[in-house]
Amino acid sequence: MKVIVVLIPLLPLLGFLAISLIGKKMIAEAASFIASSTVFLSFSGSAFLLYKLITVPVAERSFSVDLFNWISTAGFSASMSFLVDPLSIIFMLIITGVGYLIHVYSGGYMHGDPGFNRFMSYLNLFIFFMLLLVMGANYLVMFVGWEGVGLCSYLLIGFWFKNQEYNSAANKAFIMNRIGDLGMLLGIILIAIQFGSIQYTEVFAKAGAGVAASFTLITVLLFVGAMGKSAQIPLYTWLPDAMAGPTPVSALIHAATMVTAGIYMVCRNNILYAFSPETLLVIKIVGISTALWAALIATAQHDIKKVLAYSTVSQLGLMFLSLGLGAFSSGIFHVMTHAFFKALLFLGAGSVIHALSGEQDIRNMGGLKKHLPLTFLTMAAAVLAISGIPPFSGFFSKDEILAAAFADNRILWPIAVVTSLLTVFYMFRMMYVAFYGKERASEELMAKIHESPNNMIIPLVILAILSTVGGLICIPDSLGGHHMMAEFLYPVFAGSSTIIKHHHLNHTTDYEIMGVVFVMTVILIWMARNYYVTKYNIPKDDYEIKGFKRLVLRKFYVDELYQFIIVKPLYSISEMFHDVIERMGIDRLINEMGNSVILGSRGARHLQNGGIGYYIFAMVIGIILLVAIGFLR
Amino acid sequence: MKIPIDYYLWLSTILFSIGVLGVLYRRNAIIIFMCIELMLNAVNLLLVAFSTILNDGAGQVFVFFIMAVAAAEVAVGLAILVMMYRNTKTIDINILNRLKW
Numbered sequence: 001m002k003v004i005v006v007l008i009p010l011l012p013l014l015g016f017l018a019i020s021l022i023g024k025k026m027i028a029e030a031a032s033f034i035a036s037s038t039v040f041l042s043f044s045g046s047a048f049l050l051y052k053l054i055t056v057p058v059a060e061r062s063f064s065v066d067l068f069n070w071i072s073t074a075g076f077s078a079s080m081s082f083l084v085d086p087l088s089i090i091f092m093l094i095i096t097g098v099g100y101l102i103h104v105y106s107g108g109y110m111h112g113d114p115g116f117n118r119f120m121s122y123l124n125l126f127i128f129f130m131l132l133l134v135m136g137a138n139y140l141v142m143f144v145g146w147e148g149v150g151l152c153s154y155l156l157i158g159f160w161f162k163n164q165e166y167n168s169a170a171n172k173a174f175i176m177n178r179i180g181d182l183g184m185l186l187g188i189i190l191i192a193i194q195f196g197s198i199q200y201t202e203v204f205a206k207a208g209a210g211v212a213a214s215f216t217l218i219t220v221l222l223f224v225g226a227m228g229k230s231a232q233i234p235l236y237t238w239l240p241d242a243m244a245g246p247t248p249v250s251a252l253i254h255a256a257t258m259v260t261a262g263i264y265m266v267c268r269n270n271i272l273y274a275f276s277p278e279t280l281l282v283i284k285i286v287g288i289s290t291a292l293w294a295a296l297i298a299t300a301q302h303d304i305k306k307v308l309a310y311s312t313v314s315q316l317g318l319m320f321l322s323l324g325l326g327a328f329s330s331g332i333f334h335v336m337t338h339a340f341f342k343a344l345l346f347l348g349a350g351s352v353i354h355a356l357s358g359e360q361d362i363r364n365m366g367g368l369k370k371h372l373p374l375t376f377l378t379m380a381a382a383v384l385a386i387s388g389i390p391p392f393s394g395f396f397s398k399d400e401i402l403a404a405a406f407a408d409n410r411i412l413w414p415i416a417v418v419t420s421l422l423t424v425f426y427m428f429r430m431m432y433v434a435f436y437g438k439e440r441a442s443e444e445l446m447a448k449i450h451e452s453p454n455n456m457i458i459p460l461v462i463l464a465i466l467s468t469v470g471g472l473i474c475i476p477d478s479l480g481g482h483h484m485m486a487e488f489l490y491p492v493f494a495g496s497s498t499i500i501k502h503h504h505l506n507h508t509t510d511y512e513i514m515g516v517v518f519v520m521t522v523i524l525i526w527m528a529r530n531y532y533v534t535k536y537n538i539p540k541d542d543y544e545i546k547g548f549k550r551l552v553l554r555k556f557y558v559d560e561l562y563q564f565i566i567v568k569p570l571y572s573i574s575e576m577f578h579d580v581i582e583r584m585g586i587d588r589l590i591n592e593m594g595n596s597v598i599l600g601s602r603g604a605r606h607l608q609n610g611g612i613g614y615y616i617f618a619m620v621i622g623i624i625l626l627v628a629i630g631f632l633r
Numbered sequence: 634m635k636i637p638i639d640y641y642l643w644l645s646t647i648l649f650s651i652g653v654l655g656v657l658y659r660r661n662a663i664i665i666f667m668c669i670e671l672m673l674n675a676v677n678l679l680l681v682a683f684s685t686i687l688n689d690g691a692g693q694v695f696v697f698f699i700m701a702v703a704a705a706e707v708a709v710g711l712a713i714l715v716m717m718y719r720n721t722k723t724i725d726i727n728i729l730n731r732l733k734w
Binding site: 608610 | 730
């Protein structure tokens with residue numbers, strides 16, 4: 001058992017080492033095979049652990065594996081240890097499962113790229129760090145993983161490092177994450193000070209036993225970390241830019257796994273959050289506003305990956321909304337279904353981009369349905385899932401969140417519904433514009449168009465199946481189902497569920513909510529179809545778009561605003577420091593010291609004028625002075 | 634009749650001062666040499682005077698040492714002067730000012 005737990009993160013690390021140490025000498029097929037098979041073995045291990053967990057009684061469904069004592073000083077110690085419990089096992093399965101499919105897909109998508117082996121090794125390294133993040137049994141191990149995935153994200157966004165724009169996007173992602181990570185680190189330090197330990201079990205036990213601690217400060221600081229990693233307002237602008245990376249990276253890191261690390265972190269610390277209603281309120285507000293804001297921006301984007309990126313930000317906002325409402329297991333459920341359908345959407349978009357030799361603008365696509373039938377079908381499944389059409393997976397997870405919002409607050413619910421309707425709109429807009437109507441791509445592109453190779457199509461199909469049926473594990477009571485996931489996760493959230501009050505909706509209300517949302521969704525789909533297919537309105541060129549639409553197209557000028565209020569002042573302050581303190585202060589001081597020695601010596605050397613009489617005179621004066629001093633003392 | 638110690642003191646002070654001034658003012662190397670000897674001998678005179686007054690032989694022993702060292706020094710110094718004269722045809726010390734800065 002212990003060996004399996006250790007091997008799960010270790011195998012991708014070994015894969016990374018093997019590929020990166022041999023480097024370019026390794027043939028691409030071997031690199032691809034090593035990278036995928038290590039992740040597949042980790043997936044098998046995780047599946048085995050899940051089986052083990054299910055077969056033991058509920059009370060024993062959590063065990064930790066101590067590897068070695070990492071840091072030990074007086075009053076503080078941290079061990080390298082892993083925790084396997086229902087929460088971490090779900091994340092492990094998502095990471096290794098979706099990760100494996102994306103590794104396979106990358107074998108086709110990145111085929112022929114000069115950096116193929118490097119790409120595969122980075123992906124493996126990412127899987128290792130992500131597993132470390134979710135498997136760590138204390139905050140330190142989690143933090144190592146947390147930083148590690150940030151590094152991999154940076155490396156992979158800037159994978160095509162010859163393009164300066166991509167490098168800036170990578171820098172932006174890294175720097176914005178750093179802002180969040182600082183909050184995270186401060187939160188962990190505060191935990192270490194106030195609880196005297198950073199081991200989850202000890203911290204949660206002490207918190208549950210009513211230790212006086214500044215829960216609000218700790219949880220807000222941790223949430224700042226989550227804001228950075230999971231791209232919430234105000235730190236969300238890096239995620240759309242992160243689409244500079246290759247598409248499998250967008251699917252794996254910036255949709256399915258890394259960006260959900262914030263959700264994982266909040267869920268892991270649910271007991272601390274339960275003690276701080278203020279923080280939950282903050283999470284609620286940040287979540288819902290991010291969801292609405294990003295969904296609005298997504299409706300006007302023309303780059304297929306940008307639409308999906310803003311959609312990811314918006315969906316992450318919904319997950320945080322659910323966490324803020326105390327519905328932790330609904331959040332996790334949405335993480336899972338989102339991992340399926342968003343990874344699928346990105347991979348499908350990648351397939352389209354691959355087929356069109358790099359074209360990403362939906363205005364230049366159109367009519368792809370008959371050229372890329374499999375891509376179209378799989379993406380359609382994902383779009384139906386994200387739009388919440390029953391029985392696709394997104395319907396169940398989104399419905400849970402909407403129901404929780406409705407039960408909690410009558411203001412939150414309409415906003416959440418508007419968000420989800422916007423989601424429906426931009427998703428169908430993307431599909432209709434890209435896949436229906438006339439073919440707008442240039443003739444030379446259309447001549448080369450081809451359905452993607454098998455190793456890209458198979459992951460798409462598997463993810464499409466998962467997106468379709470993945471929600472069935474968690475059918476709400478009102479539909480005569482069984483909350484398998486909520487039940488499985490219950491031990492993790494047991495501590496907080498007694499503190500946070502949950503309103504339960506009766507079944508009639510539940511039906512009404514589902515019915516209203518479903519009817520509105522269908523009407524909206526019909527409208528989108530009417531507008532984009534029947535009337536065939538293709539989005540105009542950028543410069544023709546005026547007014548509010550232009551504002552949305554330019555993402556509400558948030559990047560420009562940040563540029564203006566943060567980056568520019570920072571640059572001018574740095575320049576000021578450079579000119580005043582560095583140049584005129586420190587540099588000048590050092591140079592003047594050097595100069596004064598030179599000048600002084602230049603004067604002093606004239607004392608040695610070669611005249612013997614002068615030397616003797618100096619000597620006599622010296623003797624007289626010495627004698628005089630002797631007398632005076 | 635015994636000569637009072639004051640007299641010795643004054644005499645050796647005067648001799649020493651003459652020596653110092655000679656060293657400082659003259660440019661002829663030989664005269665500077667002689668002035669150095671004058672200073673040494675002023676000190677010697679004082680040592681002998683105090684030795685007699687205080688009935689302590691140590692002072693006179695010092696004088697012997699000083700005279701011996703001075704003789705050696707003069708031998709070396711004069712040799713240097715001879716060499717200097719051979720090379721520069723002068724014994725003016727202000728000519729020897731090349732070793733500077």
